[in-house]
Structures are given as C-alpha cells and as structure tokens.
Amino acid sequence: MISIQAQQTLSMYTRDGVRLDADVYFPKGAGPFPVLLMRQPYGRAIASTVVYAHPRWYAAHGYIVAIQDVRGRGTSEGEFSLFAYEVLDGEDAVEWAARLPGSDGQVAMYGFSYQGMTQLQAAQSAHPALKTIVPAMTGYHLYEDWAYENGALCFHLGLVWAIQLAAQTAQIEGDSQTYQKLVAAARTLPTDESTPGWREVLADVDTFFHDWVSAPKGDRYWQQLTPQLDQVDLPMLHVGGWFDPYLRGDLRRYLEMAARSRYLHHFWVGPWIHIPWGRKVGAMDFGPAAASPIDRLQLQWFDGILKGENMAKLRQSPPVNLFEMGRNQWRSLDAWPTEQMTEQTTEQLAVNSAVSRSEDKTKPENNTITYFLYSDGLANVREDSGVLSESLTQMPQFDTLVHDPWNPCPAAGGHSSIPAGVFERTAVDARGDVLTYTSAPFAEELRVVGVPKVVIAIAASTTSYDLCAILSRVVRGNVYNLTQGYGRFQHLADRELVGQNSPGQSLKGRSVSLPLHPTCFSLFPGESLRLSLSAACYPAFSINLGTGASQQESKAVDARIIMLTIALGGNIADQWPGCDGTLLKLPVVLD
Template sequence: MVKIIKHTASMQTRDGVRLDADIYSPDTKEKLPILLMRQPYGREIASTVVYAHPRWYAAQGYIVVIQDVRGRGTSEGNFDLFSYEIEDGFDTIAWVSKLPNSNGKVGMYGFSYQGMTQLYAAVHQPEALVAIAPAMVAYDLYTDWAYENGAFCLHASLAWAIQLAGETARLKEDEATYLELYKASCNLPVNDLIPANPELMQKLAPDSFYHHWLNNPHPDAEYWQKRSPKYLLENIDLPMLHVGGWFDPYLRGTLNLYRTMAAKSKYSQHLLVGAWAHLPWGRKLGRIDYGIEAQNPIDEIQIRWFDYFLKGIDTGLLEESPISLFEMGSNKWREFDSLPQSDRVYYLASDGLASIREDSGMLWQYEEPGDGDAISPRELLETDLAEQMTEFDNNIDIIVRDPWRPVMALGGHATYPGGSFDRSALDSRSDILTYTSAPIASDLHIAGTVNLAVYCSVEKPSFDLCAVLSVVQPDGKVFNFTQGYITVNSTSQEIQAVNIPLQDTCMCLAAGNSLRLSISADCFPAYPVNPGTGKLPFETRLMEREIITIAIHSGADYPSQIKLTTVNKNNSYL
C-alpha cells in the first residue's frame, strides 16, 4: 500500500491574505500532477459526503490539495460569497503548480460551491490549469441557482444561507448565534411576518448573500452579471467532466454549462447524470432503490479523466460516448452522443373534474382514424391541430389556491429530502389537477427535456404553477420523477399559454404503468407562496397572500400539452 503523507501549508494571495490547505501526497520523489479542491465548509470535510477521501485520490498518484477559501476554516479574510474566488483561485493554482514534486499540471474537482470555484479559477486562464470536473454548478447564477423560471428558490437558498451563517458564527466563537441558527436549520423560519425574509436572517446574518439574492429578483441586475460564470467564461476552453443528478436543484446549471461548452469547445466535454439529489449520490433516494448500478462511480471516472489529461495515460474514456445518463425505472446507465430534445406530444383533456377525480383528466396522443397508431411528432406538425382535436370539447379545470393551506413540496429537486416519493395521497387534494394516460402497452423510455405548455386564465396580476410528471403503478402508487415551477406576472385576464420547463430526466416507464401530470399553484416551502398581488417575495407579508383561482383550459381551441422525447433501446429517437 502506498504511504500517504499529510501536511498543512499556507499561501499568500495578491492582497496579502493567508489561505490554508491540507496537502496529501504519496511518499515518493516522482513528479506528480495536482488535484485541487477549494471549499468553504472546513477543509477536513473535503466533500467526502459524495467523493472518496483525499487520501484515496493521493494513492492514485496525485498530490491532493484541499484549501479553505478566504474567510472559511482557518484561512484569513472575510468570506463574501463568490466575490474573491476568481483572483484567489488564480493565485492558488500558481502556488500549487510550484509545490515540491509537482509536475506543474493542475486539475480541479468538487461539487456545489467547490464546483463553482473551478469555474471562477478558470476565468483568467491560468496556464497550469489543464482540466476540471465541475459537479452540480450554476452557469447562470440567477436562473440556475437562485431562481427557477422567475420563482425564488426559497428552501434551498434559505437553508444554505443559514448553514453558512452558522459557520461564520462558529468561527467567531459566537455560541448564542450559532445555537439559534442551528435550531433554525432544523425548522426553517418560513412563516414570519415576511415569510421569504425571516427576522432571524435580518438579525443574525445581515451580511448574508441571501439578502442580495432575495432583493435582486430580476436576471439583468448587475449583481448577477458580475458573478455568473455565463458572463465570465466566454473565452474559456478546458476539458470538463460535468456531473449532475436528476433530483439536484442545480441540474439546469450543469446542463446549461455542458451544452455551451460542447457547442464551442475544441476539448472533450463529458456529461454524467445519476439518480441523485444534491447529496447523497448512491443507489437509494427518496423511496426508491435504484439498484447496484446506481452506486456512485464518480471517483473512478474522475481518475480516468485526470489520468488522461494530467498524466497522458490513454484510459479509453474519450473513445466512449460523451454522455452517460442513468435511466430510472430500468436502473441502467445509457450512453448518448447528444442530449435528446423534446418532440413527443401528449395532450391534456378533461370533463372539468380533474381536481376531484383521478379518472377525469387524461393525457392522450392523437390516433389516426382506423389504424390505431399514434401520429408521429413530425406528422403532427404538418397537420391542422384544431381539426385533429374536434372530438374533444373545450374544457376548463379550476384550481382554487388557498394560501392558508398551500400545496406542500414532496420530493423532487427543489426541497429536502429530494427524490421520488409516493404522491398518491397528495394528488387527491382538490387544488391539484391530475391528467393520467392509459396504461402503456410497452416500455416507454423518456430522455432529455420535458416542457409543459398550458392555457390558463387568472384574475390576478401574479400566480405560480407547479407541474409534476409521475409514473402511476397498477397498485395505485404514484412516484414523481421530474417537475418544474414558474412565476407568471401578467396584467391580462385573457386566456394565455404558459410554458413550464420541467427538470430534464431519463426514465423508463414499464408496460402496464401510466404517465401522470399533476398541476398545482404551490410547492411550499421550495418556493414562496405567491400572494397573487404582484408583490415580490421580499416585500410580501404573510397575511397579504390572497386566494387565487386559476382556470386551466384544454381541448380543440386550447391544446394544452406536455412535450418530451422518447428513445428506443438503441438510443435513437422514436
């Protein structure tokens, strides 16, 4: 067994701030590449919630450096979310590339904040940085992390802000503040006078990033422009191993970064998405055991990735398909050359009782008269949609949103715990509309983007819509596998089409199961309860929330529909 030596070392940033790091290295005189992780949670943790310990990586022939970012752990300076990571990252790469026994080549790995530090470190294109492996990141900090389709990501943002504020209190040895924040982390304060702006955060964490996120509700604000990798990485090109999870709240960031880099990069861009939440990465999530193949393969894959780019070893990785997606349901990894795009259409139909009866709302595909075969998406585009749907009357399903009893989040990607849960009881609520397909005759493989276009009318200036796609089993259990959320601001009371992107997915529905779409006006506390007044979350008082009545239209004149892509066993599109 290789002997691993650990020691602590420090560096000075360009403005004289000391940053501390633990360094793990094999007991050898051989020149080795560097694997660097920069993180804010105390370097001893080293992201071992999802990755192997640094000693394991060092045993594979690397010098592994785990550094506390500015103002965290034992590093000096003031912590200010993402504000110093460009310059500090550049300076750190220059430092580690010259460590004793370094061969001068640096790779970076890590997820979440540790993934973001990789992107920021690349901004000024340090020569020593050869390859990175960003996992679960934001490409656009506004759209991929803080907000989803205009809706503030309340649960994820507040829980993270409280955690970071608690760490600040611990470093200051402020035990009273730490205890109060720790208690709040176990029971989020989302029912204050202003629910999205709890008094605790104003009192105990007035300098938190949370206030900037909440008070900058528009994507064009300077705050987002200065911090989003989307605007900082325009001229950057590096080999990147992108890692995501189907139930990760930041999957859209991972996919947006991958799509951008794959379209422009001269280097390899690989993508891997597992059946995981932000953490853990394993075979079990929510109420589902995805089997032995769902176990975390990232450590071995990262070594193959870095062996190729930092050591020049042909590991065969680049001869494999660039995209690996874990298909839930079949519980197998599937390989793709490109990400599938939406093209299969299911229409919503109802007799007006989709809020009351599970057999009222339905999802259907148009069938050619007489032959019983579903029309293909391409043929569908060439036909008169209204003429096809004349057999269905125009119908209206009504959601009455009562702010006293909002629809609570259950699994999915935007709250904790994430994942797939049986939502059959939740779907029986009269403020949730359900549309269910007939049992599927043969296995249905869904992969890629999912979008809902729904016609609705509301007599309020603002409302939210939540869309959840689930599999309905023959025993009546209903397990969610993707969902989306949007805030709509409109002065019109006319019928309008609202487009809701759902989280990308890869799912196999077994024969005999059905597909279900559930629509509601809340998903609390994943997102704030929309007051219906047009006020923004940072100014909405608890008692100002109003009852909202939303009419969902379907039928010949209002073809509300869900679009997705189906693939066959050979990954060609159907």
C-alpha cells in the same frame, strides 16, 4: 496504489496579502506528480467526503491533493462573501498549487456544489497550469441556476443554505449567541412570517439571502458573480443528478462548452440528490448500478488528461452517460437530445424502434410525443377524471384550480425540496388544489430522455401566479414522481369586465410554457404516466400571494386567493385568441 506521506497543512498568500490554508496530501516517491485542487467553504477536514473518496485515495494513485479553505472560512484569513473572491483567489491558488514541492506544474480541480463554482471561477482566469476541471452538481448562471427556477425563488434550499453558512461564520467569529440562534432556526425552519420568521432570524446577519430576495433579474449582482467562460476552453467532466437542484446549470454549461470546445467534454448524470450519491433516493431504491462511479471516473479522467494514460479509450467513450430510471441502468448517448425533434405517436415509435434495433444504429434517434389534456371538469377531485391522450378532442373544456396561500400545496420530493428524491405522492395528488391527468396503461415500453415541456392555456384572477408541473410513474395504484418544473408568471390580471367578482365576468387566457427538470426514465407496459398541476410547491418555492409585489415586499397579510382557469381540448382560439390548448411534450429517444 502507492504509499502517501503524512498530511501537511500549508499556506499561501493571495495577491492582496490574505493567508489561505490547505491540507495537502503527498504521494511517496520521486515524482513529479500532478496536483488535484479543491477549494471549499465548509472546513477543509471534510474534503467533500460526503460524496467523494478521501483525498488520501487520490494521493495513493499518484497525485498531490490540496484541499483549501476559501477566504474567510475554516482557518483561512479574510472575510467570506459568497463567490465574491473566487476568481482572483482561485487564480492565485492554481499558481500556488502548480509550484508545490514535487508538482509537475499541472493542476486539475474537482468538487461539487460551492466547490464546483470555485472551479468555474478559477477557470475564468485561464491560468496555463489549470489543465482540466470536474464541476459536479453546481449552478452556472447564479440567478437562473442557483437562486431562482423560471422566476420563482428556490426558497427552502436558499434559506437552509443561508442559515448554514451564517452559523459557520458565527462559529468562526466566536459569536455563541448568534450561532445558537441559527442552529435553533435550522432545526425548526422559519419558513413563514410568524415569529421566529426567516426575516427576523436573518435580520442582523450578513448573508447572501438578502440579495437573493431583493435583487431583480438582470441586476449587476447576478452578473458579477456568474462565471464568465466565453474565453475559456478546457477539457471538462460534468456531473449531475436527476434530483439535484443545480442540474439545469450542469446541462446549460455542458451544452455551451461542448458546442464550442476543442477538447473533450463528458456528461454523467446519476439518479442522485445533492447528498448523497447512492442507490437509495428518497423512497426509491435504484439498485446496485446507481452506486456512485464518480471517483473511478474522475481518476480515469485525470489519468488521461494529466498523465496521457488511455487517452484513446477516453476519446472513444460516449460523451453523454445517463442513468435510466425504471430500467435502473446506465445508457450512453453520442449527444444530449436536442429540441429539434420529430413528432411521433406511440404506435410510430414502436415501429421505428424495431427498425432502429434492426439497423443497429449507434446514434439515438430523437423524437417527441405530444399528449393533450382533457377532463370532465373534476380533475381536482377525481383521479379518473383527467386524462393524458395523444388524441385531441375538438370540444373546448375547462378545469379550475384554486390556490389558497393559507393552505398551499406541499412539496413532496423532487429536485428542489428537502428531503429531495422520489416519494409516493398519492396523498398530494388527492388534494383539491391539484389537477391530475393520467394516461392509459402503456402497451409498449416508453423511454424518455431530455427536457419535457408543458404548454398551458391559462387565465388567472390575479396579476401573478405560480405553476408547478410534476410527471409521475403510476404503477399498481402508487404514484412516484419522476421530474417536475416550477415557474412564476407575472402579467395584468386576465379579467375583461369590471368588478373583481362579477358573476358574468369573463376571462381571457394566454399560453405559457413551463420546462421541466431534465430527466431520463422508462415506463414499462402496464404502467401509466401522470401529469399533476398545482399553483404551489411549498416550502420548496416561496408562496405566491397573488399581489404581484416583489419577493422582498410581499407580506402574508396581503395574500389573495388565486383562481386559475385551464383550457383543454381544441378550438380554444375561438374563445382565447392565440391559445392552442394545454399539452405535454415528451422527448423520447429510440434504441
């Protein structure tokens, strides 16, 4: 490590004359040095040290480091608007950084969350000085990866973020009254329509959240703020977390870029939530291996790409590195498991795993196990009723799930809740509005890597309903969440006969598919796997009121009870044409 100069505050001007301020850290010495640039909206003094080493650490390793306030934030001039100026401002910032005193003309960018998005948008301009980016825990497509999950508004995260940014805007503008109102709202989150409901709190505030609630999928609003990377080709180090809400975007971006790029693309996923990146994730301690390696990895990456140091080693390193929950260790893969997998039983997997180990294969073999659901109709009241089994029973069975918007099933950890992470969820699973299906204890270790998927044969009493699917580890009577998926489904009500509540009324069903969050975990002999199904996960996602009205037009006073009928077992198509029953597809990678 080398000595560094005293921090300097330097300014630049965008092409439309707006001043942007940055704290810049220069190494001592003749140089020249590459430049690391971070552009962020939270005040440059923080410099994302909630997850990264301080910029001084990077400067001491031979880099000029510039931490810049984006337009309208910190002391930078202009008006802040979520992601709206980051393409052109980002291009101008890269040009400025490349011309800093002592710069060798090469620029790299790093940062997570919003700071990840500013990298993608700066890269869109394909400035020749920008040599690599390291986006971490950041969405890619604004609608699918930031605001909504499978059509359901990520309510809690979006609202908290909107209040935070609006409060910071009020602070910058010296609006004490608005600032105090928003601080109070952040401490007592206004998650319903009662006073002070979120609509009232944000009514007079210029915030992106109004657009997130009102703009339909496919609207120009989403398209114009989503990075357009079709013509971009850069080496990228992608970083995510199993319990981070933006992992879908991280994976989407990695797969897209790695499939067509001429350059290196590496993907690292730890067991972390959005903040912090450490060994303790909710109620679970994943051990010392879960401590963040990202600063050292970034330094190795920058040294290779920008300085040409140890590039052979970097090229030979496995591109996919995932923290395996359960074993609590990192595992390396040659590729992310694809969806083109071979159906296997657990017995076949055990045999193939032994063969795989004896052949010392370097590339993992991809497989999937299908579990079928069945119960005696009491899966919502008894944990021993619902079963996950590899055997399909031919007798059709039905479970009923009733969702009351007045008393929605609560969130408990996962990737979209606050707090996020792993929690013991026995109390939630014991609710009457949760169906649970549990496997027998495993005789062999099961190692899961990829995107699990639930296919559900379902009929609904309303035009709209939500589904939440959670996979958990069951060990010694405790239940710990591993991954989950959530979605909103809209269609005509599934009733065939006239009359909302006719005793003889029949239901027609359909099959819906729900992908879960990407994951990597192992289950040990004696442990079981549980699938929990509910129609809410509140306040992580907004409550489905059963009316079919848009998010903006929904009113609690119009709420309806939602009854979901879920078909289990075989021969379902005889009663529900086109439906194949309800099942879980679990991606498994052999050693």
